[in-house]
Amino acid sequence: MPKFYLTTPIYYANSRPHVGSAYTTIVCDVIARYKRMCGYEVAYLTGTDEHGVNIERAAEKLGITPAELVDRNQQIFRDLWKLLGIQHTHFIRTTSAEHARAVQTLVRRTMARTPDAIYKARYEGRYCVHDNLYVSDSSEPANCPLCGRPAELISEENYFFRLSAYQGKLLALYRDHPEFVQPDFRMNEVRSFVEAGLKDVSISRRSIKWGIPWPDDPEHVFYVWYDALTSYLSGIGFGQGEGGEANPSFKKFWPANLHMIGKEIIRFHAVYWPAFLMAAELPLPEKIFAHGWLLFEQEKMSKSKGNVAYPEPIVKALDELTGAKVGNDALRYYLLRETVFGQDGNFSRDALLTRYNADLANGLGNLASRVLTMIENYCEGIIPDPGNATVPLRIHELASQPHRDAILSSYENFEFSDALTVTWAAVELVDKYLVEEKPWVLAQKTENRKQLEQVLYSAMESLRIVCALAHPVAPESTQRIWSQMGLQGALADVRINQLQWGDFKPGTRIGKPEAVFPRVDKKEAWERIEAMENEIRNPAGAAPKPAAEPAAGAKIAIEDFAKIELRVGVVKSAERIPGADKLLKLLVDIGEEVRQVLAGIALAYAPEELIGRKVVIVANLAPRKMRGLESNGMLLAASADADGKPVLCTFAEDIPAGSKVK
Ligand code: ME8
Numbered sequence: 001m002p003k004f005y006l007t008t009p010i011y012y013a014n015s016r017p018h019v020g021s022a023y024t025t026i027v028c029d030v031i032a033r034y035k036r037m038c039g040y041e042v043a044y045l046t047g048t049d050e051h052g053v054n055i056e057r058a059a060e061k062l063g064i065t066p067a068e069l070v071d072r073n074q075q076i077f078r079d080l081w082k083l084l085g086i087q088h089t090h091f092i093r094t095t096s097a098e099h100a101r102a103v104q105t106l107v108r109r110t111m112a113r114t115p116d117a118i119y120k121a122r123y124e125g126r127y128c129v130h131d132n133l134y135v136s137d138s139s140e141p142a143n144c145p146l147c148g149r150p151a152e153l154i155s156e157e158n159y160f161f162r163l164s165a166y167q168g169k170l171l172a173l174y175r176d177h178p179e180f181v182q183p184d185f186r187m188n189e190v191r192s193f194v195e196a197g198l199k200d201v202s203i204s205r206r207s208i209k210w211g212i213p214w215p216d217d218p219e220h221v222f223y224v225w226y227d228a229l230t231s232y233l234s235g236i237g238f239g240q241g242e243g244g245e246a247n248p249s250f251k252k253f254w255p256a257n258l259h260m261i262g263k264e265i266i267r268f269h270a271v272y273w274p275a276f277l278m279a280a281e282l283p284l285p286e287k288i289f290a291h292g293w294l295l296f297e298q299e300k301m302s303k304s305k306g307n308v309a310y311p312e313p314i315v316k317a318l319d320e321l322t323g324a325k326v327g328n329d330a331l332r333y334y335l336l337r338e339t340v341f342g343q344d345g346n347f348s349r350d351a352l353l354t355r356y357n358a359d360l361a362n363g364l365g366n367l368a369s370r371v372l373t374m375i376e377n378y379c380e381g382i383i384p385d386p387g388n389a390t391v392p393l394r395i396h397e398l399a400s401q402p403h404r405d406a407i408l409s410s411y412e413n414f415e416f417s418d419a420l421t422v423t424w425a426a427v428e429l430v431d432k433y434l435v436e437e438k439p440w441v442l443a444q445k446t447e448n449r450k451q452l453e454q455v456l457y458s459a460m461e462s463l464r465i466v467c468a469l470a471h472p473v474a475p476e477s478t479q480r481i482w483s484q485m486g487l488q489g490a491l492a493d494v495r496i497n498q499l500q501w502g503d504f505k506p507g508t509r510i511g512k513p514e515a516v517f518p519r520v521d522k523k524e525a526w527e528r529i530e531a532m533e534n535e536i537r538n539p540a541g542a543a544p545k546p547a548a549e550p551a552a553g554a555k556i557a558i559e560d561f562a563k564i565e566l567r568v569g570v571v572k573s574a575e576r577i578p579g580a581d582k583l584l585k586l587l588v589d590i591g592e593e594v595r596q597v598l599a600g601i602a603l604a605y606a607p608e609e610l611i612g613r614k615v616v617i618v619a620n621l622a623p624r625k626m627r628g629l630e631s632n633g634m635l636l637a638a639s640a641d642a643d644g645k646p647v648l649c650t651f652a653e654d655i656p657a658g659s660k661v662k
Pocket of ligand 1: 008009010011012019020021022023024049228229230231260261262263264265292293294295300301302
């Protein structure tokens with residue numbers, strides 16, 4: 001049996017998964033189910049990324065240990081995957097002993113096979129703890145390009161990986177295997193990045209305790225990306241048991257056929273990872289596919305931005321309201337149908353509910369119940385024999401091999417939306433066929449019996465094929481229709497690439513027709529989902545957050561606000577600071593004195609347009625040094641998002657400098 005090994009990224013265990021996180025896992029589950037139906041033995045790995053400074057800090061804030069935090073959070077991931085019916089075969093935790101062994105084995109192997117690949121040196125640079133990203137290799141202040149937060153200064157002795165030595169090998173890999181990174185436009189980005197030259201990367205930390213110790217040098221722990229990427233090996237047995245590096249499961253499944261990831265982590269997967277593997281002399285994965293983001297109002301859905309939707313309320317609310325198990329399939333169908341896979345897509349609860357009612361309740365569900373009811377009423381619940389009658393041309397085309405193969409090739413190429421569009425076009429065609437042939441009229445005259453049987457057989461056979469083709473995306477509901485059609489066994493065991501028109505055996509007794517996708521009232525569903533989401537955001541009985549660090553959206557007392565001294569200022573002079581693109585140096589008159597204030601607004605305002613402008617300044621902020629200059633206060637500005645253009649707060653009416661703002 002051929003094998004197929006695919007992976008999701010190993011999820012950060014510092015917060016609960018949202019619909020954006022579930023997107024990657026759902027897509028991989030669709031691929032895994034599809035591949036199984038093509039006859040592959042599938043290994044599907046997911047897991048949790050549990051080390052690193054952001055976990056350490058998140059735990060500290062909650063007053064628990066990092067181990068307690070990740071124990072708790074990894075369970076939330078497992079529970080969600082269970083609820084969503086994800087059929088992963090392997091789950092790796094980066095804090096497990098097996099994983100630590102694998103990471104140490106990999107680095108030892110690397111040092112043995114390519115002795116100059118790893119060396120010790122001093123690292124100085126800016127690092128974003130939130131995204132675990134080296135922002136710059138200089139000590140100058142810098143903001144993280146992903147989240148916009150100021151990056152932290154790091155200076156310490158580290159182990160480095162000689163990435164610079166892999167530029168030629170990586171470019172050769174991209175040239176010889178253009179399918180290594182997909183979609184194509186992502187391959188172009190990766191190639192340009194590597195062509196511009198590669199710097200060596202630090203792969204250990206001394207300042208962090210919460211990590212895997214470096215072999216024979218336990219003061220260092222592994223940098224989280226080296227640690228996390230190795231999960232793809234440890235998760236299937238690398239470094240485990242008797243076999244060690246030659247563990248039988250690892251030998252069977254490695255190299256991975258597919259690493260499915262989100263677009264923001266492509267550099268780690270398409271540049272670092274193959275270089276790490278080359279240095280360790282291990283085979284490279286076959287393909288890395290970087291999908292787009294699910295956006296919420298045009299921004300990436302992320303907990304830190306507070307614009308998240310969670311999967312549980314959608315699934316549970318739809319199940320409850322319909323009294324049927326439809327929520328999972330509704331979410332999966334919506335996510336895969338609505339967005340061209342690879343591009344960013346907007347997540348909308350409204351669009352999900354519309355799709356549910358239109359495509360699932362009125363579309364597939366309605367067709368199934370119509371056809372089954374007619375078999376029940378006109379054929380005593382037995383699949384009729386179409387005899388030698390020729391299948392009507394259009395229906396035959398729909399279920400013919402080229403049609404089936406077009407859908408299969410869309411699955412192969414991860415064009416899920418296309419696969420579903422074509423499958424659902426078939427649903428419409430069969431609906432139209434029934435309207436034209438009018439079996440309810442044919443049933444009235446015995447001389448039309450043969451024709452009636454042929455029409456109903458064709459409709460049932462089309463439904464069987466549609467169910468099989470839609471099964472990877474809508475596994476639970478298609479299985480229910482399958483059983484109602486009187487078909488035995490698991491639909492998952494059907495070989496999707498061997499579906500043949502005419503395989504439905506006449507004489508089969510159908511089961512009891514029941515609504516598979518009851519319609520939902522959109523308003524009611526919306527409200528139910530909203531209420532459940534609110535419970536997740538503000539769980540009843542949740543311990544209040546410590547007063548010193550109010551959570552986003554939490555209230556503060558008036559006394560807290562009174563601690564901040566806000567004053568009206570007038571800008572007297574403004575100039576750029578050489579070498580700092582974003583900063584302006586301003587002199588601001590705040591009534592009794594003129595203050596020097598540095599403000600990160602240079603990309604939004606020219607110095608000359610600020611002179612004489614009234615601004616709001618935080619007057620009692622402790623002085624801070626930036627670029628060797630002191631800043632005594634802060635200007636207030638609004639921006640639409642973390643990376644958005646700052647817009648200074650000002651006044652519509654006149655007001656003297658130094659006036660208090662309260
Ligand atoms: O990156 N839309 O973990 P992670 C689409 N631990 N996909 C999204 C998304 C959104 N709004 N938000 C998150 C990490 N994802 C590392 C991986 S692998 C060796 C280490 C996706 O929990 C994201 O793109 O931040 C990624 O594919 C996955 O969720 C895990 O993200």
